[in-house]
Amino acid sequence: MRLSGSSALALLSSLACLAGQANADLKGVFAHYLVGSMGGPDEAVKDVQDAKAIGLDAFALNVQDASASWSTSAIQLLFDAAAANDFKLFFSFDMAVLDQPSTFLPLFKQYQNNPAYYYHDNRPFVSTFDGGAKSFGASSPNAGWQSQLKDALASSGINPFFVPDFDDYGGATYDAAFFSNYPVVDGVLSWEAAWPEVNEGTANVSSAKDQVAIQAAHAAGKVYMMPLSSLQFKHIDGGQNWYRRGELNLPERIAQVLELQPDFVEIITWNDSGESHYIGNCWPEAIAGAPAIQAYSNGFDHTGWQAVLAPFITAYKNGATSISDVTPFGEFAGAFWYRTLLKSASCSGDGLGKPSGSENAEDLINIAVLLPANTSGVNINVYSGGNLVSTLPTTAGLNMAAVGIKTGAQKVELVNSAGQVIGAGSSTMDVAADTSGVCNFNYQVVHIA
Structure with a gap:
């Protein structure tokens, strides 16, 4: 992380x-x-x-x-x-x-x-x-x-x-x-x-x-x-x-x-x-x-x-x-992004095979969250494969984080000091370990809203 x-x-x-x-x-x-x-x-x-x-x-x-x-x-x-x-x-x-x-x-x-x-x-x-x-x-x-x-x-x-x-x-x-x-x-x-x-x-x-x-x-x-x-x-x-x-x-x-x-x-x-x-x-x-x-x-x-x-x-x-100094226009702003395929995938059905440089990819949920100048006590909860895998503290401004990803669904929540969820985003595509289709290293980008 x-x-x-x-x-x-x-x-x-x-x-x-x-x-x-x-x-x-x-x-x-x-x-x-x-x-x-x-x-x-x-x-x-x-x-x-x-x-x-x-x-x-x-x-x-x-x-x-x-x-x-x-x-x-x-x-x-x-x-x-x-x-x-x-x-x-x-x-x-x-x-x-x-x-x-x-x-x-x-x-x-x-x-x-x-x-x-x-x-x-x-x-x-x-x-x-x-x-x-x-x-x-x-x-x-x-x-x-x-x-x-x-x-x-x-x-x-x-x-x-x-x-x-x-x-x-x-x-x-x-x-x-x-x-x-x-x-x-x-x-x-x-x-x-x-x-x-x-x-x-x-x-x-x-x-x-x-x-x-x-x-x-x-x-x-x-x-x-x-x-x-x-x-x-x-x-x-x-x-x-x-x-x-x-x-x-x-x-x-x-x-x-x-x-x-x-x-x-x-x-x-x-x-x-x-x-x-x-x-x-x-x-x-x-x-x-x-x-x-x-x-x-x-x-x-x-x-x-x-x-x-x-x-x-x-x-x-x-x-x-x-x-x-990069603060949101409201209470918060943010997004997370991830690849829907693990880098270890064989991609056996894709004639082009893995892209060059794929060895430099990492299996991560990547997060950017912006919080106001007076922020305190907000945490980022990261869920991967249906489980809470990390809770991250934040500061005012732009917070960036990368957390190891598991196969399945992904979710990120912003939780205030009172334990209330003030923002969240959920994946629309699961992460897979392998594929017989396209060896896709493009990102899914999820708005935290």
Whole structure:
């Protein structure tokens, strides 16, 4: 067991909005949003309203196709929904798929003046996934991006605020040499720093790369966008079958964000069901042609994490530096999450077998509970397999704990000093020791309400 700590969703929108207005051009918190097919405007409106309710400033729209009708239709629906709900969007062009900036510049030009487009320093914000090794025929990647993005847009009077994810540039981290070699960027995002590497074993996520990047970015007059995520589990085919450790990754990253105070935060992700780190809605149209993804994401709701993230976003925007300052909007907030399959499962019926990195998983109930500043005497009761397996004390702020799990049903209760249950959550899926079906290392996330 590990413990540390130092049903008011109706209040989320108003409180988070006030914090956002107070820091409108600082400490933006975004969620990476995978653009996919949508069933209609209601889905876009729901996503935008849910994101705004927890205090997000914008979606970073991951665009893999800048011209296909399914993509441009979804983008238009999202911009319409954002404009109608006072929310913002910006593009994050997926350079693992797109060949060169000329393929997406028309789309960017079309929307960068939209009232719903996110601006920083009076400049349209734009990001990427990868692209740090692409030079587009120029003498270097920096020269390529300068020519094909910055200079190409300058001829139209557009000066983008460019904060890409260039993790693929070839270095170990974003150090002083990176910023010397890439003056084209206005800042950077690190996607890969969000989780431990597989070769790190059962170690918790480290913020060492973020620390280097923040220092080097600020020394160069640039910004750093820090990633915040839960886990990464992909189980699609022989080349895409891995598990990057989750467990308490999400609350541990929250603590690191508060300690390091990055310029921006990007939550990975709102809706990427293929990598299992979604916190929002995953619409069926987006994965209608992906039965492998459906097999490990359908029925695995992650929206319970929003109850933990909303108070964190408000705390971060208000300058909090410790998890003891992340307090709920009401009497409490919380969630717990667990895998429905023990790591020792053979998964004999799954042709892909266990994901690489599964040896780093732990059979745990992972818990995050937020309590007010004046809290005393509240305990967390953890039930696994029908039995009370642990009673944990709490403190004010964000409490995180991980308790060994048993097969069967799971339940977590919050009990006050008078012995009254003030909040609880129960599993909807039992934990199994083995399976003849999909070797699923995705999480069930349960809201403590």
